[in-house]
Amino acid sequence: MAVFKPENVEDLYEIGEVLGSGHFGQVRQVRERASGKCWAGKFLKIRKNSCSRLGLDRSSVEQEVEILQAVQHPNIVILKDVFESRAEVVLILELVSGGELFDFIAQKDNLLESEAIEFMKQILQGLSFMHSKNIAHFDLKPENVMLSDNVSPHPNIKLIDFGLAHLFHQGEEYRSTSGTPQYIAPEVINNEPLSTAADILSGLSPFQGDTNEDTLKNVIAMNYEFHAQYFSTTSSMAKDFIQKLLVKNPNERMTAEECLLHPWIKPI
Numbered sequence: 395m396a397v398f399k400p401e402n403v404e405d406l407y408e409i410g411e412v413l414g415s416g417h418f419g420q421v422r423q424v425r426e427r428a429s430g431k432c433w434a435g436k437f438l439k440i441r442k443n444s445c446s447r448l449g450l451d452r453s454s455v456e457q458e459v460e461i462l463q464a465v466q467h468p469n470i471v472i473l474k475d476v477f478e479s480r481a482e483v484v485l486i487l488e489l490v491s492g493g494e495l496f497d498f499i500a501q502k503d504n505l506l507e508s509e510a511i512e513f514m515k516q517i518l519q520g521l522s523f524m525h526s527k528n529i530a531h532f533d534l535k536p537e538n539v540m541l542s543d544n545v546s547p548h549p550n551i552k553l554i555d556f557g558l559a560h561l562f563h564q565g566e567e568y569r570s571t572s573g574t575p576q577y578i579a580p581e582v583i584n585n586e587p588l589s590t591a592a593d594i595l596s597g598l599s600p601f602q603g604d605t606n607e608d609t610l611k612n613v614i615a616m617n618y619e620f621h622a623q624y625f626s627t628t629s630s631m632a633k634d635f636i637q638k639l640l641v642k643n644p645n646e647r648m649t650a651e652e653c654l655l656h657p658w659i660k661p662i
């Protein structure tokens with residue numbers, strides 16, 4: 395069993411504003427008292443016993459910590475420290491102050507394809523690194539693709555939130571139905587054995603339906619089209635790239651490594 399620091403996190407960090415919250419608990423900005431540097435504290439409620447429904451199993455937190463310690467990469471958020479009290483584990487994570495990529499793009503009048511390629515390349519570099527270590531994120535969605543800062547003209551992409559991530563062991567069969575309906579792969583919906591390929595399809599959402607049920611049906615049917623309203627100025631190379639991701643059979647879907655070699659990302 396992993397042992398985390400027993401010190402009281404508030405002895406070393408000043409707890410600041412809430413940055414986000416979820417089923418797991420809260421993410422808050424924290425300030426390291428010794429250096430004055432700001433980090434993100436992910437405060438996770440831990441189940442007191444197996445009968446309790448509130449909080450997370452300690453084993454799932456141990457897996458998130460093990461995975462974050464294994465994926466040190468410029469496009470993946472860094473884990474600095476882990477503290478544990480009676481019913482809480484606190485992850486001290488790199489603060490990515492540039493906010494969500496989705497918001498950065500939404501506030502621009504238009505996104506050049508060259509900018510989209512640069513963002514996609516960084517996302518794929520982080521994914522390719524994780525997948526090379528047999529780790530899948532399993533919750534890749536716009537909210538979990540963030541920017542390191544909001545000042546530089548070319549901010550760095552940072553993948554965050556490894557709460558659903560999984561480390562595949564040799565020959566292991568793994569199934570899960572967790573995830574966000576409009577971003578999950580068809581094999582997740584069908585409760586089939588999963589692989590890192592699920593990450594490749596999960597980040598896109600041309601499948602949005604009026605209800606979660608409609609969305610899931612669209613994902614299963616791979617029901618999408620390139621509406622002229624959005625794609626009239628999109629290059630055929632970009633559409634070819636997307637089509638090679640939106641493939642129902644995970645074994646026929648491009649891997650992150652193959653994506654990085656696609657001519658849209660890496661022109662010949």
Ligand SMILES: Cc1ccc2c(c1)c1c3c(c(C)cc1n2CCCN)C(=O)NC3=O
Pocket residue numbers: 413414415421434436471487488489490491492493494537538554555
């Ligand atoms: C400036 C800012 C604002 C909101 C943040 C974060 C940072 C943030 C962070 C993290 C997580 C897991 C969630 C976070 N959230 C919650 C929303 C994430 N889409 C994290 O690991 N580092 C962050 O900076």
